[in-house]
Amino acid sequence: MARVALVNLASLPMPGNEPIFPIGLRCIQNALDRAGHTTRLIDFVEDPDASADLSWASEPWDVVGFTIRNIDPIDLACGGHVEHYARFVHRVCDATGDRTPLLVGGGPGYSLFADELLRRLGFDAGVVGPGEQVMLDIVADPERYRGKRKNIPGRRYDGFTTELLRHPAALMAAYAATDDPMIGVETRRKTCYQGCVYCPYAYISGDNAGDLKPVDLIAAELQEIYDSGIRRVFFTDGIFNAEIRYAKEVARTIADLRLPGLRWSAYFTPKPFDDEFAQILASSGVDYIVISPDSLDDRMMKTLGKSFDIRHVDRCIDRCRRHGLDLRVNIVFGGPGENVDSVRASAEYANRKLRTGELIMHVGYRVLPETALARQLAMTEDDLLDPTFYPFDENLFSWVVEFLDKRFIPTGVLLNLMAGKTASRRMTKVPVPAGPTNSNVVDLPFLALRNSPRAASQVGGETA
Incomplete structure (x- = not known):
């Protein structure tokens, strides 16, 4: 079974960003957990220090997945988020040390610009559309995707209609403590x-x-x-x-x-x-x-x-x-x-x-x-x-x-x-x-x- 870190880039501290509870990433984590994999969700509302202290990145992960919800705030007066994402992903890569995990991108914002973001952020693979089933395939055999630089279309996930989505208490408490959660x-x-x-x-x-x-x-x-x-x-x-x-x-x-x-x-x-x-x-x-x-x-x-x-x-x-x-x-x-x-x-x-x-x-x-x-x-x-x-x-x-x-x-x-x-x-x-x-x-x-x-x-x- 694989060890997988899932990083909510939508919670990354940056100008114009308003973090939103990571529903899509939780769906993927829930699917991986049910399949017996070991996962950790990195969310900067739940753990603000994790954006600066990257000690978590040095753990022996087989796969690190990054979700991108928004490319920019869709506002005339605001700039984009991509450069912030790129700097952070590169910092994570540096912090992984000698053992380099497979890097995977996904999320609605990623899906829109998948080819360009795959290249710019240096991911091994990306998921376009619903991600649970594709992520299950990827973590089952990470080496198959290493260095492929390939985006994969999302597929239907049966568990959407059969599995209760329960969220971790600590994550819920962190978002419950925000203004007007x-x-x-x-x-x-x-x-x-x-x-x-x-x-x-x-x-x-x-x-x-x-x-x-x-x-x-x-x-x-x-x-x-x-x-x-x-x-x-x-x-x-x-x-x-x-x-x-x-x-x-x-x-x-x-x-x-x-x-x-x-x-x-x-x-x-x-x-x-x-x-x-x-x-x-x-x-x-x-x-x-x-x-x-x-x-x-x-x-x-x-x-x-x-x-x-x-x-x-x-x-x-x-x-x-x-x-x-x-x-x-x-x-x-x-x-x-x-x-x-x-x-x-x-x-x-x-x-x-x-x-x-x-x-x-x-x-x-x-x-x-x-x-x-x-x-x-x-x-x-x-x-x-x-x-x-x-x-x-x-x-x-x-x-x-x-x-x-x-x-x-x-x-x-x-x-x-x-x-x-x-x-x-x-x-x-x-x-x-x-x-x-x-x-x-x-x-x-x-x-x-x-x-x-x-x-x-x-x-x-x-x-x-």
């Missing part, structure tokens, strides 16, 4: 049916057979989370109510548990969302309903690939109102074709329909591999590794401030908008290549905005 729970593994142009979720989730976790396992997992002292749960499904009958079953299960003070949330879609579902949600302790139309202008919603329109958003909001459900509506200004008219339309809808605190607003679409935006701009994985955003009109920030009610732009939001505007002016403008074949790109003054010193030296574009 929240833990993720996975209920289903099925590729998202939405066609949003910016979203790589379907690529990350891979071919996973559409498994739904039995509600008795969900109930047991929630009970253990509750007993640990954590009172907030977020269901990590791409869309919680994509299959509304199953979503109703999960919500009823939560209500039947009768756990005082437990609050939960998830990403919802306005369609399907009927009155029965809203009533069940109201009895289940749901914290708030998060919907992401990403624009409140019908033309923009269609351009962004939404499977619903403003009528469905209207009905969803009305149902939430009738059943006393708190609401959060995410919109992101700056998508393909965004102009003064679409910004005004979104703002006028928000001003008319949304209450103070219900609007969550961002500016700028981070372009990610394997998405329609990346294909439209003909940008490669290597092009996109540094924080790269779809180009938008420089007047966008002024339009947002002009058209939105001031109740949606408190001081903190205004400061974020100002920081984003300043950052966008400093970012490299990636020039449109000669003779673009995609008609959507022809009229763009530049291809993208990139926040990276590397971009300024390599691309040669104008710096705003």
